Amino acid sequence: MEDYSNVQVKSKLNVDFEGDVSSPLGFIAGGMHAGLRKQNNDFGWIFSTTEAQAAGVYTLNRFKAAPLIVTQESIAQNQTLQAIVVNSANANACTGEQGLKDAKDTQQWVAEQLKILPTNVGVASTGVIGEFLPMDKIYHGTQNVLKEQYNNSEYFNEAILTTDKCTKNLAVQVEIDGTTVTIGGTAKGSGMIHPNMATMLGFVTTDANIDGETLSQSLKMTIDDSFNMITVDGDTSTNDMVLCMANGQANHAPLTTEHPDWQEFQEAMHYVCQYLAKEIAKDGEGATKLVTAKVTGAVDDIDARKIAKSIVSSNLVKTAIHGEDANFGRIVAAMGYASDQFEPDDTYVSLCDTDVVHQGMSVAFDEVTMKAKLEQDDIVIEAKVGDGHGNAVAYGCDLTYDYVRINASYRT
Template identity: 55%
Template sequence: METIESMKRISRKNIISPKGFKAVGIHCGLKHKKNDLALLVSEVPASVAGVFTTNAIQAAPLSVTKQVVYETQKMQAVVINSGNANACTGKQGMKDALTMQQKTAEHLGIDQNLVGIASTGVIGEQMKMEPLLAGIEQLQPLDSLEGSIQFSQAILTTDTVTKNTAYATAIDDREVVVAGVAKGSGMIEPNMATMLGFITTDANIESEHLQQALKDITDVTFNSITVDGDTSTNDMVLVMANGMAGNNALTPSHPDWQSFLNALHAVARDLAKMIAKDGEGATKLIETKVTGAVSDEEARKIAKSVVGSPLVKTAVFGCDANWGRIIAAVGYSGATIDPDDIKIYIGTTLVVENGEPIPFSEDELLIYLKQHEVKFVVELNQGTGEGTAWGCDLTYDYVQINATYRT
């Protein structure tokens, strides 16, 4: 059986790679020029799963989409706008969200309860409904790469690149494809943040099992990234599984269950890393792997503490091998540690052993830290727990982008 690490991405790495999906993105006028309205459609109603922001302030689109995920448990389409979050917009915001759902359903000729919605952009501004509703009428989903590209562009805000990936695996001797697209660049501090993720698969699986799989995988992927420590109001990851691959229904007892989990995990991990790497103003992806923790949860907690530390992030930006900032972040993580048992590696260079400094070449680590991806390893020697987290450096551009976000 393929492991997550051995799985290979397929060349058709776009959201409509699984059978039976179409997508499109257009410019409707919520933003000045760029695509700002997207639609993803399945030929048939699909099983659906979702995870959502933990921010106590939640945007109207989340309430609408949660009802579809948790009550209908089927979804055939999801419509997304960028440029306006429809968050903190009161009763009018909820009315607008429901109208957005209703008009999309009418346009597609499907039940309103089969339509999910998502919004991303500025918080606290009422939605411009006239261009939005006119745009919905223009949405004609495509089963081509063009439609997939348009879709991935239309959901972006401050992102600098689109984020797409896909994997194939064999289930019941049939090819099953899992594909994903995401947006996210700032306010990335899961559990969930200014991040939207949409995953499609042609696997046959009921919503109950899909929800559990997504929840477990989210903990070690989307919930293991951070950019700036802020948690937003809007964000979600949705998975739609339309069953068109024709496999026998997947359950945890199915012999190929792990193969499906590995494909879903690989897609989620790719998207999470892409989001972290594209953090606002970022120049480098930071990965921290923690081993020897008392539990996997504690290991992830420490790893996120390190990649989320502003001092670590600025040291990486400045190519400074300041391991003191790493060990300090380990110490204030709140996890169980023994300072005398800690080892720290920057890349493959051991810089701390038994909590004490090890001589190293500053020049060699300067060269290493100039790379676009930087890895730290923290060995705790307290147990068997392991975890990995991803983040990015903190740059001058991050301040500039967020100081002028509304202007």
């Protein structure tokens, strides 16, 4: 089957896996320990030396956290930001009017510190739901934004983590009008992860010259095939959003969808977001394996996404993968309840490059060889469900005993 999981941008894309949101021109990132956690950095910031065009994509959960509401309203006003501040350990969700006031106070304190408009400050939080922010600690953090000793992007990458085992970041470069444009990204997330966003925060920065409306269009197109195609546990959280800032400092002709290099830029954006999404899925709470489901031949991309997401979301598939059990019956069951737009007799499934279903019927395979393949860290499930043009790739992880342990004591 065709492998289209990795973005190919001809030969023009340069990838820096050590890069992050501070890589594009004019961006500074940092972080510090403000006291919200017992130890480790817990308050971080991103700052653009000039006002940047901004776009965001937000959780569909009806219980939207206060910082998300405040940030969404700010971007809606004029589609610009110049700074983003993030705290971990406390989600500031289900906190009512006090939570909104606390988010706006955070905006105001940062704006005063940086001498910018409050509406040009995005705020984000992640952590325990239902507790008020310790505003004395938040204030302490805001008064140290851009202090030289804390301006280290790795501090930011660490400050936004909760149960994550590792930081998630990279940067790419692509040529626009013969000018080097950089796109950087940093994300967090390992639990409460499900399509339509999850307990994840994603931050993307670029020095590309692009207006806010076009940037928003680019981000939304990218999200559908990246952050909205991952799952860890089927839970969609209250705080999740992806924010993108573009400050134009690469100084090329304005990017529009009609620009001859538009596709190069869009594919570079997709590479960044897809990489971060895969890293989130791989770092799922307690996870030991990354599970990739590739679906081809569906009636359209929408149906292909439904099937692919159903495979990686199935707890029975996830536990079978953890047990290194080639129980493909769980895979076809997850496909079957996801869509009624394909015929089982036209279905083919492979697991780790071994055919297990042919025209809806089981295929004999060597159990010993399959067991060895399932011991790998990366598990790939491929399904062809007809002759349609719909394709999709979804990412998930196995479900382990450690997932239960971590979440049984999350608040304590």
